[in-house]
Every structure is written in structure tokens, then in C-alpha cells.
Amino acid sequence: MAEENKVEILKKVRETGGNVKGACTRAIFEYLRITLEEKKIKEIKEKLKFYGYSLDPEKISPVRMYPLDFELAILFAIQEVLGWQEKEIKELGRNVPKLSFIVKFFIRYLVNLELGYKSSPVYWRSHFDIGKVETPEFNLKDKYLVLILKNFDLHPIYCVFLTGYFETMAKFILNREKVECFEEECTFKGFPYHKFIIQWD
Amino acid sequence: MVSNNNKEELLSQISELQESLDSLVTYIQDLNDFLATPFCYVNALWVIINANKAFFNFFEYSEIEIIGKDLGTIFLDRSVIELIQRMNLAKEKTFELETKVITKTGKIIEVNILAKAREDLEKNIIGYFLTFTDITQFKNIQEELEKEVEARTKEINDSRIALLNILEDSETARLQAEEERNKTLAIINNLADGLLMFNSDEKLTLLNPQAEKILDIKSKDVIGKTIAELKNYPSLEKIIQAVGEDLRSVSRREIQINNDLIIEISVISVALKEKKLGNLIILHDITREKIVERMKTEFVSISAHQLRTPLSAIKWSLKMLLDGDLGKISLEQKEFIEKAYASNERMIKLINDLLNVTRIEEGRYLFSLSYENIANIIKEQYQTFKELAEKKGLKMELIFKQDKFPLVKVDKEKISLVIQNLIENAIHYTQKGKITITLESKDREIIFSVEDTGIGIPKDQQERVFSRFFRAENAILSETEGTGLGLFISKNIIEAHGGRIWFESEEGKGTTFYFTLPIKEELGEFLRTF
Secondary structure, eight states: OOOHHHHHHHHHHHHHHHEEEHHHHHHHHHHHHSHHHHHHHHHHHHHHHTTTSOOOTTTSOOSSEEEEHHHHHHHHHHHHHHOOOOOHHHHHHHHHHHHHHHHHHHHOOOOOOHHHHHEEEHHHHHHBSSOOEEEEEEEETTTTTEEEESSOOHHHHHHHHHHHHHHHHHHHHOOOOEEEEEEEOOOGGGGGGGEEEEOOO | OHHHHHHHHHHHHHHHHHHHHHHHHHHHHHHOOOOOOEEEEEETBBBEEEEOHHHHHHOOOOOOOOOOOSSSGSOOOOOHHHHHHHHTTTOSSSEEEEEEETTTTOOEEEEEEEEEEEOTTTTEEEEEEEEEEOOOOHHHHHHHHHHHHHHHHHHHHHHHHHHHHHHHHHHHHHHHHHHHHHHHHHHHHSSSSEEEETTTTBEEEEOOOOHHHHHHOHHHHTTOOOOOHTTTTTHHHHHHHHHHTTTEEEEEEEEETTEEEEEEEEEEEETTEEEEEEEEEEEEHHHHHHHHHHHHHHHHHHHHHHHHHHHHHHHHHHHHHTTTOOOOOOHHHHHHHHHHHHHHHHHHHHHHHHHHOOOOOOOTTOOEEEEOHHHHHHHHHHHHHHHHHHHHHOOEEEEEEOOOOOOOEEHHHHHHHHHHHHHHHHHOOOOEEEEEEEEEEEEEEEEEEEEOOOOOOOOGGGTTTTTTTOOOOOHHHHHOOOOOOOOHHHHHHHHHTTOOEEEEEEEETTEEEEEEOOOOOOHHHHHHTT
């Protein structure tokens, strides 16, 4: 994807509005700090500036809300600088909940999968002021659940990011080694909402 | 409807709240980073949700590696989790346990876990705080201590067993000692001699049945009493007088307890490895021996007296024959009569000696004591034997070391007999050389000696020289005559005068006999009679 397109997309998202808690952004950069050299982080920050974001992502508050396009810009910058594809972005998504203080603070009250599942709309709302999560199906017998995300058309890469994120969240309240999350339906593929399936062994 | 003012105020409050939250989050994160004790939070499903830096360092996992993992990942034994659950069921909100954990690199560490359950508002357990304290060093010390305790316990047990063995041995030894003691007591009780044992405090500790019989006292009446207390018993009085209250060493002293009892007492010091245990008085009943001895002495005395008269008659008859008072006799007859005369003389001497001995033994060897000039007595004897010595080719010398000698109180006849015996012996047992008679006065004593260059007395026979009828082997070979009573009589005479008699001799070189007589002031002695 050309750089101009990304800037355009970011502009469009910004215009659509929507904010996300800084906790996620902070966790992304903590992950980068763990896995990358300083030089690469600097480059990513430079790329962010190129996209028009002068805010230092490592200095933002984990409890305040920030424009969604800023978080998307970070993913774009990472892809640009590091050449990461969906696999790496999903891995990033898997690690963010582990590093987010707010996530961990929230998750400690979820004592089982069903409760966690039912709490996911609340959880979403506490992190995003845009989009809506619905919990249409929880199948303990066949070991899967369905999450529906509506009114959240950010970018397909963010959907990938979310599959990793949901996977770890499910692991927290499942205590299973093998948990998998994939997006069965996506608004960017012509569906009316995003449909995430989480299944476990 | 919220007014603009209220909205601004609300936003302002939210902002303040967010700032506070920011501070709180930073504070908690800083605290987590700062805390040196590894801790983690696990949810109700045992998933590690949160942990501090010390935890990551301790278990060697990065945050992304361990967060989200099952708690069992760090335990060597998953049963620990079950234990925590059981604790939870037992409503123990905070509890400690010791277990082993495993780090990412496989290091096994012994830890003390402090666990605290967290509850939601409905009191449901929603997770646990767990802190981990490395107790490896403590455990090592504990193990070492336990080993030490085990070793010490073993040592104590070994010592106890050894002690029991010693006690067992001691008991065996005690029984043996008791058996030995009983044997000894049996010997003591059946001993023909009486025994009195005094301890180091001079208290009577033992009195055997024979001693009870001899002394006519009962053991129970006297045991434990001191010598001073025992003086009050008539039968013991004489014994204590003889041995003194200090129980001085006494050897075979005769005591007549009464008309029917004569005992010989000896005192010996009893010691064990230089430690004095006390003194033992041995009472040996010699009454019967004394009776036999007296009868023998009486027999000898009567026999001697009965023999002396006919022997004297024979002597004078032979003398008359030799002197020609009964007619002239031939030379051959003279020789025979002279031999008979000499034999008779020897017989008379023997009888006289025997009589002297019996008198000594009967204790009636009475002295006719007077102050005499000892030098004159010696001179007389010297003159008597000088001719005999010269006839034998011996030189005889008389040395007076002082010009004048104090008078000594002696029985002249008996002292003369002693001097005579000693000079006569010297002449008889010396074939060549000389005989030196010396007299000196020294340290309130008169010292007389007769030195010869004769055959000497063999060393192994010297001890018996003053015994009755003893004659040294070389003396018998050299001189067939001799009764073996001269020195016995001499010794008794000298000792009866309060003097001493002894000799120095070397076989083949000669002998010197000495005797001493105490010098007593005539005036002092005279005054003492008052």
C-alpha cells in the first residue's frame, strides 16, 4: 500500500472519529521495546511524525482516550518500518494484553470464560468509544464462541491485530494452551459486521 | 440537559480523575518494579495475569513469555496448586507453603510462597496474590543443621550405647569386685591371724573374727572408733601402747596380753598406687610357740646344767692326769689325754654357750652393770689372744684413737665375752695377715671394731650371721670347731646394753665387726636414780 493511501486512510478515520484508551498504545510500544532495538523504535516514531503525529506514544496516559487513527498510524508505521505482515501484527495483538496494566487490571475479575464472554461488550466500551460488541453464541460443548463487532470500520490490519488480542484475552479466562481466534466475517469483505470466532482445544 | 458550565465542570472532574488514575497507575507500576520480592497475581483459573520485575528476573521469563501462562508452568509439582485450592476451601485467606519452583532455564529453586486470596464483592475468590521467597540458602543451612543434628543425635545415641555398655561393664566389674571382696572377706574371716584395719583417718574399719577372739571384743562395738577411743578397751590397750597412737610401723613385736595369751603384732601400711589407705595390724597368736620354746629352753637349760657338772669333773680329772698328779704318763698317753681335754673344753664351751642362749631366751640374762673403763677390758682380751695370734703367724694390733675414754656402764663379764668372741673369730678365720682392734669414742658412743684379713663372709650368707647355730660355709671348711652361737650371744649382749653390732665383709679379703656402746654420764645417771 502506498504511503499516500495510508495518510488518506488515517485522515478518513480521523474524520470518522472514535477514540481508544492509551493503554493499548502503551502496550504496543512496550512490546516493541522488548523485541526491537532503539533505532527501529526511533524510525517508527519518525514515521508517525511523517504521518502527522507528533505525540510520543510512550508518554501517553494508559487511562485517557486518544484518537483511533493514532493507533492505526502506529500499526502502519510498524508495517512500513519493519515490514511486518499479518502474522507479526497478530502476534503483536497477542502480546498487547499481557503488557497492558489496564487490561490486566480488568481481566482479574473475570473468573470464567462465560463471565468473560458476557463482559466483553462492557470491556469494549471501557476501551473504545466507537463500535459495539455483541455475544451471540457461546458453545462450551463444541468449545467455541462468537463475537460480533459492529460499527467499527477501521482497517483490515486492525482486524488482524484484534484476532491476536482476543486470543490472549480468551486464554486469560480459559487457561488453555491452544486457543485460536479468526475473523470469519469482515466489513472490509462485504459483511455487515466483523464476526470473530474463538475456539479452543 | 446539562448546561455548558456543568459540562465543563464535569469534564474538568473527569480530567482530574484521569490524572489521579494516571498517577495511581504509575505509582503501582513503580512499586511493582521496585519491589524486590517476586510476586504474581493469578486469576481463579490459575492463569498468571500480572507479575513484577523481580518475578520475571527470578523465573528468567520475560513478561510476554509468562503472562497468560498457567501457574503450573513455574511449579515442579502441580499438586501445589491443588494445595492452594484446599487452603482456599479451608477458608485460609493468607497462607504459606514451601515448595520447589522451576525457572525457564530449568533451575529448581526452593521457595516459600505466601498466598493471599482475592475476593469480589460477593466474596467469591477471583484470584491469588503469590509472593516467592528463595529459601535455598535457608534450606541448605537447615539441611546442614539437620545433618548436624542427625550426626549429633547419632553421636549421642552412640555415646548412650557406649555408656550403657560401660554401665553394663561396670556392673559386671562391680559384681566381679563384689565377688572378689567376698572372697577376700572369707579369707580374712577364716584367717588364723587377727586383723585390725584402720583407715587413713585412723578409724577402725575391719576386725576379723580371729581378732575378736584374741582381743575378746565384738566387732560391732569397736568398728568406726578411733585409736584414742579404743584405748579404753583393756585388751587393746597393750597393743596401742606397743604401736603408738600414730600406728608406727612395727614388725613382729611380742606382747603378753595376759597369762594365757602371747601375741606377736605387726603393723603394715596399706597403700594403693601411692595413696595410703590406712594401716593393718596383724595379731599372730604365739602362745603355743612360746610354751614349746620355753619347754625347749628349760630342757636345754636343765640338760646343760646336768652336763656341766660331769664335764667339769672330767676336765679336772684330765688336768690332773696331764699335770702328772696321778703318776707319770707316756708321751703317747699325754697326746691322747690332751685331745680328750680339748674335746671336753669344747664341750664345756658349747654347754656354756647353750646356757647363755637359754638365759637370753628366757629373758633372765641378767647383767651386773657397773661403770667400767672399756679400754682396760679390751687390753685384757688383747693380751689374752695376742699369743694365740702370734702363734698362728698373725700380726695383732690394738689402736686406741683417744688417750682417754669415758667410763661406760656395762656388764663386764658379758662385754668381755663379746670382745672375746669377736677376737677369737678373727683369729680362727684368718690364715695370714693381721688383726686390728680399734677403739674410739665418737658422738656419745664407744665404737669398737675388730678388723681381720681372713676368709670373709659370703655375701649370700651375711644376713644370717647373727642367727643361732649359723656358720658360714667357708667358715665350716676353714675351721671345724665352733658352735655357731657366739655371734648370736654377742648380738643379744650388745643390744641389751643399748648398743648396735654389725659387720662389713668381703669374701677372701676380710671382715670387720663393729659394736657400739652408749656413753652415759655417771653423775646424770646417778641423779636419775632419784
